[in-house]
């Protein structure tokens with residue numbers, strides 16, 4: 001059985017990166033989106049990227065960022081993955097994919113089965129879909145749960161992951177209901193918006209890894 005991937009997103013300090021890596025996260029996320037309490041400048045994101053150990057893949061999260069600025073950010077930060085969390089088109093995802101070695105993930109607000117089906121337009125353009133709750137003040141990072149029942153028995157045609165309001169208390173159920181091959185948490189592992197809590201990160205990773213070991 002393949003390992004469940006665990007992403008901790010919105011990290012802003014070297015200590016938080018260490019906490020995620022030590023806890024067994026497979027991916028860490030750096031947010032470059034000014035309205036977010038987790039926003040990092042390109043220079044700060046590059047410094048944190050350099051701090052990340054080889055055991056974790058680094059995900060750069062952007063929202064509707066223009067192509068030139070995206071290319072500059074990728075050059076500077078050198079992430080392993082680019083997570084597009086806005087209204088980026090399949091053509092745009094495809095262009096990035098074909099011009100880089102990056103993995104491209106597309107976040108999609110899952111509000112009904114139709115929204116899942118529409119996301120299939122990213123097949124061949126993005127490497128992975130990340131289903132998040134729709135709605136909220138920001139395009140993501142709102143701590144909102146999506147209705148996991150939407151994903152039960154859904155026949156996925158692409159690699160995918162689950163985000164939206166996940167925390168140590170609900171991640172096992174989320175995995176059980178949806179069979180998610182990747183779980184992603186941001187606000188659920190914070191003590192305040194933008195402030196990651198090492199204890200919550202550890203508990204989240206422990207719960208997800210425990211569920212994986214138990215074959216959930």
Ligand SMILES: O=C(O)c1ccccc1N[C@@H]1O[C@H](COP(=O)(O)O)[C@@H](O)[C@H]1O
Nearest residue numbers: 009036140141142143163164165186187
């Ligand atoms: O974290 C943010 O600030 C953020 C801003 C803009 C778009 C996405 C953002 N975060 C991502 O949203 C999902 C769900 O987050 P949460 O666990 O519900 O807080 C996740 O992929 C975050 O990385």
